[in-house]
Amino acid sequence: MLYLLASCIALLLGPIFYRFFTAENGLQKGLDGFIFVSLGGLVLVHILPELLEHGGFLAIIFVIIGLWGPTASERLFHRYSEVTHNLTLILGIGGLLLHTITDGGAMVLAQQDENSILLALGVILHRLPVGLAIWWLLKPQVGARWAMVVLGCMMLLTSVGYFAGEQLLAHLSLDNTVYLQSFVTGSILHVVLHQPHGQSHEDKQGRYEYHAGIGSLLGIGLLFVLLMMDSGGHEHHHHSHSTEQLGDWMLTLAPVLLLSYTVAAIRFNFGLSPHNTELGQRWLQRLAGPEALIITALLLGPVIALFQLIGLSLLGTLLTLAKVEPTDPHLSLPKSPWRFGFAHLIDRSAPWILLSLILANLIGHPAVPLANPAIQVAVLLVLFLPMRFCNLGGAVLALSLAYSGWSMPAVMLALIAAPIFNLAQLKLMNWTLRVLVITLVLGCSLITAMIAPQWHAMMTLPDPINTVSLVILAALFAASLLRLGPRKFMARIMLLKPKAHSHSHEHKH
Incomplete structure (x- = not known):
C-alpha cells in the first residue's frame, strides 16, 4: 500500500514542478529538456x-506507424492537421493511462519476497517524468482542470492495477496488447519529439x-x-541483458x-578540411573521414577495413567524376x-x-527474426x-x-551505404548515377557474401582504460548537449527536425 501511495505522490509532483519550472523562460527550457530526454529515453531504452x-x-x-503516421497525415490533409495532432495527443495520453495499470501490477509483484524492492522504486x-509530461502536454492545450482529471484517472487506474490482481493483468499483459501498446508508444514518441505548444517566442537567439x-x-x-534499478529486478532479465x-x-x-576524434583534429590541422576546394577530398571526408576507418580497423579487423576502403574509394571516385556535391555541408x-x-x-556525430547504438540494440534484438x-x-x-548518417555513425552501427x-553483407552495407544512401543525396543525382551507386553498394555486399571475411577485434584494452575513456567521452557529449540543447x-x-513540424495553434484560456 505504501508503494501505491508513493507512486501517486510522484505523479502529483508533476504539476508542482511544472509551476516552479515555468516561472521563467530559462527554467521552462530546462523542463522541456528534462521531459524530452527522460520520457524519450524511457521509451527507447526501456519500453521498446x-x-x-x-x-x-x-x-x-x-x-x-504511431510515430510517423500523424506527420504524414498532417502533410496530406493540411486542413485537418490540428485534429490529427489532437488525436495523436489523446492516443499518447491513452497509452500512458494504459501503462499505469501495469505499473500497479508491477508494484504488487515488487512486494513478493523473491523480487527486489528496486523494481517498485523504479516504477x-x-x-x-510521466506526471510532468502529462502536465507539460495538456495544460497549455486544454487547461489545468482537464490535466488534473487525467492525473486523477492515472492514480485511479494505478489503484485498479494494484488491487485487481492477476486476472485483469492477464488480459492487459504485453502478449495480448503488444501491437496496441507499440502503436501507442509511437504516438507518445511523436508527441514528445514534436513539441505540442511550440518553442518559446522569447528565445529566438537560443x-x-x-x-x-x-x-x-x-x-x-x-x-x-x-536502468540500474531495473537490472536489479528479476522480471526483466531479457531487458537487463x-x-x-x-x-x-x-x-x-x-x-x-x-x-x-584525435585523428580528425590532426587531419584538419594538416589541411584536410570540409571546406576543401577539391571535390574528391570533400567526398573522402564525407564517406570515410578517414577517422571512420579507424573504428572498423581496430574493432572489426583490418580485412574488413580494407573492404570498406575499396568500396568507399569506388563510390567517392564515381561521385567526384559525376561532379555531385555532398549534402549537409559544414556551414561554419x-x-x-x-x-x-x-x-x-x-x-555533428x-x-x-x-x-x-539504440537502433542496433533494437533491430539486433534476439526477438527480431x-x-x-x-x-x-x-x-x-x-x-x-x-536519414543522413555521418560516417562515424555508420561505422558504429556496423x-x-x-x-x-x-551477417557480413549487412555489416558491409552499413559501412559503405550509411553516409550516402539517403533521399537528400540521391535527389542530387540523375537516374543513371543512382542506378550505378545502388549497383556498386549492393555489389560490395554481394562480394562480401561470396568471400565471407571474418571480423575480429584487433585490440582488447583493460577495463579501467575503457571506463576512463567512456567518462571522458560522456563529458564531451554532455558538453555538446549543453552547447546545443x-x-x-x-x-x-534529419527526420526529427522540430522545424519540419510546427503547430501554430492558438489557445485561449
Whole structure:
C-alpha cells in the first residue's frame, strides 16, 4: 500500500514542478529538456526492447506507424492537421493511462519476497517524468482542470492495477496488447519529439539552450538510475541483458572514438578540411573521414577495413567524376584543430552514434527474426533512405550489428551505404548515377557474401582504460548537449527536425 501511495505522490509532483519550472523562460527550457530526454529515453531504452521481446519485428512497424503516421497525415490533409495532432495527443495520453495499470501490477509483484524492492522504486521514479509530461502536454492545450482529471484517472487506474490482481493483468499483459501498446508508444514518441505548444517566442537567439541542456542531463541521470534499478529486478532479465549489451558496446567503443576524434583534429590541422576546394577530398571526408576507418580497423579487423576502403574509394571516385556535391555541408568551421575534432565534429556525430547504438540494440534484438542476410540488407536500405548518417555513425552501427550476430553483407552495407544512401543525396543525382551507386553498394555486399571475411577485434584494452575513456567521452557529449540543447542536438538526425513540424495553434484560456 505504501508503494501505491508513493507512486501517486510522484505523479502529483508533476504539476508542482511544472509551476516552479515555468516561472521563467530559462527554467521552462530546462523542463522541456528534462521531459524530452527522460520520457524519450524511457521509451527507447526501456519500453521498446520489452515490446520487441513480446511482439517481434511487427512491433517496430506499429511503433513507426504511431510515430510517423500523424506527420504524414498532417502533410496530406493540411486542413485537418490540428485534429490529427489532437488525436495523436489523446492516443499518447491513452497509452500512458494504459501503462499505469501495469505499473500497479508491477508494484504488487515488487512486494513478493523473491523480487527486489528496486523494481517498485523504479516504477515510482519513472512516474515523475510521466506526471510532468502529462502536465507539460495538456495544460497549455486544454487547461489545468482537464490535466488534473487525467492525473486523477492515472492514480485511479494505478489503484485498479494494484488491487485487481492477476486476472485483469492477464488480459492487459504485453502478449495480448503488444501491437496496441507499440502503436501507442509511437504516438507518445511523436508527441514528445514534436513539441505540442511550440518553442518559446522569447528565445529566438537560443539564450536558454544551456538551461535545456542542464534539464536534459538531469533527465539522463534519472534514466541511468532507472536502468540500474531495473537490472536489479528479476522480471526483466531479457531487458537487463539488452541494457548490459548497450553498456558493453559503449565501453568497447569509447577509447576508439576518442582516437578517431584525435585523428580528425590532426587531419584538419594538416589541411584536410570540409571546406576543401577539391571535390574528391570533400567526398573522402564525407564517406570515410578517414577517422571512420579507424573504428572498423581496430574493432572489426583490418580485412574488413580494407573492404570498406575499396568500396568507399569506388563510390567517392564515381561521385567526384559525376561532379555531385555532398549534402549537409559544414556551414561554419572553428579555426582550432582541437575545437574541430572535440567540439564541432562531436556536435555533428554524437546524435548519430547514440542513434546507431539504440537502433542496433533494437533491430539486433534476439526477438527480431532478421536472420536472412537478404532481409537484413533490405531493412538497412529502407532505414538509410530517410536519414543522413555521418560516417562515424555508420561505422558504429556496423560494429553494433556485427556484435549482435548480423551477417557480413549487412555489416558491409552499413559501412559503405550509411553516409550516402539517403533521399537528400540521391535527389542530387540523375537516374543513371543512382542506378550505378545502388549497383556498386549492393555489389560490395554481394562480394562480401561470396568471400565471407571474418571480423575480429584487433585490440582488447583493460577495463579501467575503457571506463576512463567512456567518462571522458560522456563529458564531451554532455558538453555538446549543453552547447546545443537537446532539440538542436537531435535535429542533426534529419527526420526529427522540430522545424519540419510546427503547430501554430492558438489557445485561449
